[in-house]
Each structure stands twice: as structure tokens, then as C-alpha cells.
Amino acid sequence: MGVYLLDYGAGNVRSLVNAVNKLGYEIKHVESPQDLLKAEKLIFPGVGAFGAAMVRLHTTGYDKALKEYIESGRPFMGICVGMQCLFEGSDESPNVKGLGLIPSTVKKFNPATKSVPHMGWNSAALAQPNSGLAELNHDGDEDTRYYFVHSFAVPASKAIQDWTFSTTTYGDETFVSAVRKGNVFATQFHPEKSGWAGLKVLRSFLSYNPQGNGLANSTQPHADASSIIPKDHLTRRIIACLDVRANDKGDLVVTKGDQYDVRERATEGADVRNLGKPVELARRYFEQGADEITFLNITAFRDIPLHDLPMLEVLKRTSESVFVPLTIGGGIRDLTNPDGTVIPALQVAGEYFRSGADKVSIGSDAVYAAEQYYASGRQLTGQTAIEQIARVYGAQAVVISVDPRRVYVDSPQDAPTHHVIPTKFPGPNGEQYCWYQCTVKGGREGRDLDVYQLVTACEALGAGEVLLNCMDKDGTNSGYDLELVADVKRAVKIPVIASSGAGCVEHFGEVFNQTGVEAALAAGIFHREEVPIEQVKSYLKKEGFDVRGMGTGL
Missing domain, CATH: 3.20.20.70 (Aldolase class I)
Known part of the structure; x- marks a missing residue:
């Protein structure tokens, strides 16, 4: 099978290749836009900044080749920034246009209410039924957490409900964690880093036998993703x-x-x-x-x-x-x-x-x-x-x-240039305060x-x-x-x-x-x-x- 990987030159794609091989498939690297003509299935993983990814696609001609590939009806899978590139743009790089396939913009998480990046294992609530191009939630809630690592995401909204395959909640924000329409499937999470659950997502894409003619072939019922507010299931x-x-x-x-x-x-x-x-x-x-x-x-x-x-x-x-x-x-x-x-x-x-x-x-x-x-x-x-x-x-x-290592002091005034905190564990001479000194060279030298x-x-x-x-x-x-x-x-x-x-x-x-x-x-x-x-x-x-x-x- 002609499974191809589009790598624009940033990040770890070895793990994705190993995951595909683990599932019994071979995968070839795209070396020029012309290679997309040979591909029967295409996976596009993205890492890093939206702008850097899109500039790379624009300057190499892959942007046009990607659009032509998707319009041909052949199966496409995007991962992380590879999903974000399908949208019109991103607040991460306001002056850089995306592929414009999906009419929405990637937004940054609000750091006032939670840690950013959103990093770790979270759940994905289905907005469409499982079938065809890709499937999520194989083994029940506990064993179907997926690995996310990103600062920007697409807010769930009614305007893109026909694209939304799953949503995820992080803190007080619900975002689109996967899209699926016709021959297009993409995830904000990393299936190749999501353990057995992620490997099953990849397997469902790799084993899919395409029928129909591209994006127009989408007859699944869609829920209003903006009304699906799942609980934040980010794990420790x-x-x-x-x-x-x-x-x-x-x-x-x-x-x-x-x-x-x-x-x-x-x-x-x-x-x-x-x-x-x-x-x-x-x-x-x-x-x-x-x-x-x-x-x-x-x-x-x-x-x-x-x-x-x-x-x-x-x-x-x-x-x-x-x-x-x-x-x-x-x-x-x-x-x-x-x-x-x-x-x-x-x-x-x-x-x-x-x-x-x-x-x-x-x-x-x-x-x-x-x-x-x-x-x-x-x-x-x-x-x-x-x-x-x-x-x-x-x-x-x-x-x-x-x-770091503890440095005990009698009072904050004894270390005026440092961040001193009270401690419940007094020092050797009964000191009630301490600050933490950074070290280098494997702890051998204090700074x-x-x-x-x-x-x-x-x-x-x-x-x-x-x-x-x-x-x-x-x-x-x-x-x-x-x-x-x-x-x-x-x-x-x-x-x-x-x-x-x-x-x-x-x-x-x-x-x-x-x-x-x-x-x-x-x-x-x-x-x-x-x-x-x-x-x-x-x-x-x-x-x-x-x-x-x-x-x-x-």
C-alpha cells in the first residue's frame, strides 16, 4: 500500500514511522510535491509553530500539492500542527495563512486559568459516531486517553460542527481534538505517543478502504460540538x-x-x-x-x-x-x-x-x-x-x-537578593526560613x-x-x-x-x-x-x- 509521510523537517517523526511499522505497514517519506501523486494514503505530522510549518509548505510548494491531494479523495491524516494547518490561520502566527480547508482559526489557551501548554493525557468526547476513516474510544473511558502537548487549539463551535469528530475540555475551555469529513481525518493529540489507544487510532486509518469522492462524501450525523461540554479528564x-x-x-x-x-x-x-x-x-x-x-x-x-x-x-x-x-x-x-x-x-x-x-x-x-x-x-x-x-x-x-538545595536563614533579610520562604522544617540551628540555591555540573557547584x-x-x-x-x-x-x-x-x-x-x-x-x-x-x-x-x-x-x-x- 502506498502510505506516505510528509515531514517538513521539524520534530520527532521516527516514533510515527515506528508506530506504523509496528502495525504491519510500510511508510515512505515524501521527498517532493510530485511524490503526493504516488500516495494512496498520506500522514502529515506537525511539530512546533504554526507559522514555521506553513511557511515551509508555502516555500516548497507542498501547500498546493496538499490541497490537490485532499481534493482527489484519497485518505489524509494530520497530527497536531498537521491538523492546525487545515484551518484558515492561527493566532500564533497572525500574518501566515493556513490551507483554509476548515473555516475557523486556531486560538491560544487562556493561561490565566490553567497551565499552558496543555500537556498530558486527556479524553476525547465523540461528536460523530465511529465508522469508516477513523475510530476513537476503543476500550472504554479509562484506557482511551490520548496524549496532548500544545498551547494553541481550535475552539469548539457550531460553525464547524460538520468537521468536528471529537472535543476535549481543558480547564474551562472546550476545543476540537479531532476532525473528520470525507477523506480527511486529523487529531490534535499524538496517536503515536498515546500508547495502545493511539496505535488503534492509527490502525483504523491505515486499514481503511476508501470509497466515494472526497470531502463531499460525508453523510454522518453531526452534533453541535459547542454544546458538548465534557469534563476535563487531564490525568496526573x-x-x-x-x-x-x-x-x-x-x-x-x-x-x-x-x-x-x-x-x-x-x-x-x-x-x-x-x-x-x-x-x-x-x-x-x-x-x-x-x-x-x-x-x-x-x-x-x-x-x-x-x-x-x-x-x-x-x-x-x-x-x-x-x-x-x-x-x-x-x-x-x-x-x-x-x-x-x-x-x-x-x-x-x-x-x-x-x-x-x-x-x-x-x-x-x-x-x-x-x-x-x-x-x-x-x-x-x-x-x-x-x-x-x-x-x-x-x-x-x-x-x-x-x-536545587536548601539554604537556611534566620530571616528574609539575611538573603535580600533571593526568594526566601518560611519552612515547617527548621534548619540545623533552628532557622525558620530558607531559599533554594540552584546548582550546576550535576549538583557539584552552587550559583x-x-x-x-x-x-x-x-x-x-x-x-x-x-x-x-x-x-x-x-x-x-x-x-x-x-x-x-x-x-x-x-x-x-x-x-x-x-x-x-x-x-x-x-x-x-x-x-x-x-x-x-x-x-x-x-x-x-x-x-x-x-x-x-x-x-x-x-x-x-x-x-x-x-x-x-x-x-x-x-
Whole structure:
């Protein structure tokens, strides 16, 4: 079958190719507008900004070719920005026209009432019955959550009810999460990142046998989408984190340290603690219901060219069997190849995206970027890695990883340049206040910058998510630092992931209840199988939280 993929050059399409292959189909890349003449089915995934995608289509001639393809009646599937391009335009890029197929405009979510981007697993309420080109909601409510990651969406309205296939509610806004009419089907969510439920959506499109002649062939009854107001079913995400390091033999292993010490014993000659192989562990966590997988590369690999970095191969292999979002952290900065060639951070990130990553996590360089931001009088230069990656791939692709430690003070006046908060846990000398010092170089060096200053600066620079660690809590199994997490959650409007300290299922409930964060991450307790992911999900569900089920496979 002539299934083709239109990739305009941004983001992770490897996972989509792997998902199609997993379903038993081959897919070919479109290399010129003329290739669309050969396609029997076409998938158009989009990542990043609406304007960048449409400019690319306009300058390459794909815009006209796409319209001609759709008018021919052959099946078309758009994903994320690939769906948004079907509309007349977007507030994200007001001066750039869309394909104009659907008479509406893409709008930005209201950040005054919720975190933006909308990031995570949410439900889709059908506005048309399932049949034909694509199907949603296969296994019941719990197991049919789909993965969304976007700041802009199309508001549900009666004016486009003949196009609206499903709607989703985020906070106080209901938007179109899928469109379907005639031979056209598109989703705002990412089916290739939506686990088994998403793979079934892809399978329904790939197995569809087209009949009729294009858009005019649409006889399904349509509900008024603006009157369908489903509940916001955005789930709390449970993320498995894998610290990956080369051991003394040069093999990549998943490790976990006590206060960042990853060797078995504090004696000379002890090898790196080995808790498993990264690809195998990631697959296990996907099958157990992890909502995302995060790889943190804690080996520098300084003398290896970019294209030979071992973590690229880890991502490629993982994305063959893991169909949830993958984040890679460590080394997302300007690199120098052994031949002296300087590789910009944007290019480094692009290599990881093409290898299967959906997000990159920036640690030390985020601290340096924040310091530059304040030194310049809060000016955006466009030169930081955060700004450049967010501009090309979207804010949702940039995570900042924060490694802070507590500094106790007697009063706020003792740290006048920092964000000081009261604490219920006094310091060693009875101090009632503290601030959180940012660190770099894996926690080895402290900086004169606090967490509040860091996260607000990085949000202004364009980051889309905060991975909030805590050096004082790492490896303690005593629970998350709720004071730190709650303070950061209040400081920013982007999603926050709580990390460091989880030791039992109750700790996950505490951090969600008391701070309102969108996600919680753990590592050692999952690796050692002390607290299985399924147990965490069962507990949260019992406590009344929306969580995604494991799914039932294909």
C-alpha cells in the first residue's frame, strides 16, 4: 500500500514511522510535491509553530500539492500542527495563512486559568459516531486517553460542527481534538505517543478502504460540538526516570545514586551501580503503564562525535517499542566534535528529536541562560539554547531540569537578593526560613541564583515545562519537598514535574493534593521494584485522581 509521510523537517517523526511499522505497514517519506501523486494514503505530522510549518509548505510548494491531494479523495491524516494547518490561520502566527480547508482559526489557551501548554493525557468526547476513516474510544473511558502537548487549539463551535469528530475540555475551555469529513481525518493529540489507544487510532486509518469522492462524501450525523461540554479528564502523569551512565567497561546501564553517588560503595574500585539496561527498562515501564519515560544522560561522552553519541542509539531502539513521550536530558548544549567543529545546541537537540525524543531537558545551561537574562536587564536575545529550540520545535519540547538545595536563614533579610520562604522544617540551628540555591555540573557547584529566579526566567525565555528535583530529598524515600514544589508551581504557568524523594504510593498522592503539579517522577523505587507503577496508579485512582490505565494491547 502506498502510505506516505510528509515531514517538513521539524520534530520527532521516527516514533510515527515506528508506530506504523509496528502495525504491519510500510511508510515512505515524501521527498517532493510530485511524490503526493504516488500516495494512496498520506500522514502529515506537525511539530512546533504554526507559522514555521506553513511557511515551509508555502516555500516548497507542498501547500498546493496538499490541497490537490485532499481534493482527489484519497485518505489524509494530520497530527497536531498537521491538523492546525487545515484551518484558515492561527493566532500564533497572525500574518501566515493556513490551507483554509476548515473555516475557523486556531486560538491560544487562556493561561490565566490553567497551565499552558496543555500537556498530558486527556479524553476525547465523540461528536460523530465511529465508522469508516477513523475510530476513537476503543476500550472504554479509562484506557482511551490520548496524549496532548500544545498551547494553541481550535475552539469548539457550531460553525464547524460538520468537521468536528471529537472535543476535549481543558480547564474551562472546550476545543476540537479531532476532525473528520470525507477523506480527511486529523487529531490534535499524538496517536503515536498515546500508547495502545493511539496505535488503534492509527490502525483504523491505515486499514481503511476508501470509497466515494472526497470531502463531499460525508453523510454522518453531526452534533453541535459547542454544546458538548465534557469534563476535563487531564490525568496526573507518572514518569519513570532512567539515569543512564557508562560503567567502567563502557556499557550503558541505568543507575541510581545516593545523593548523586552512583557507585556501589564509597570505596576505591567500586563499579557503577547497575539497575538494568536502558532500552529494556524503558519497555518494561511502558508496558506497566508509565505515562512518559525520561532518560538523563550522566556521562559526558566528550570525545565522541555528535552522530555517534550512544544515547542516540538508545532513543532509536526505545522508540521502536515504547509509544509514550520520551525526554532526553544531559548534554543539550553547544558541543565540540573531536575534529574541532562546534555543534550548536539547536542542532544537538534536532539530532535527538530525529532519533525519537519528544522533549529535551536542559540543566546547567538553563542556569547560565537565566544568569544572562538578568545580567542583560531581562532582555530576550534569541541566542540561548532555550529560545532557539523553543522557536523551532515549540515551547512544549523544552524542559528545564532544576537541581536545587536548601539554604537556611534566620530571616528574609539575611538573603535580600533571593526568594526566601518560611519552612515547617527548621534548619540545623533552628532557622525558620530558607531559599533554594540552584546548582550546576550535576549538583557539584552552587550559583548565586535561586529556584524562583531560575524558573521565572526560563519561562520568559520560552521553556514549556519544569522538571523540579531536590538535592536534599534525592535518595531519601521520605517524600517530595512539598514546600519547594508548591512554591515553584505558584511561580509559573507552565507545567511542573515533581521529582526526588518518592518512597511510597502515598507520596504521589501528597504531592498532587498539596501542590497541584501536573506530574510526578520517580526512579530508584521503580528500578528496584519497591513500588510498581501499577500500584501507584491504583492508589491514585482510589484517591479520586484521573489516571491513565495500562491499556489492553492491540
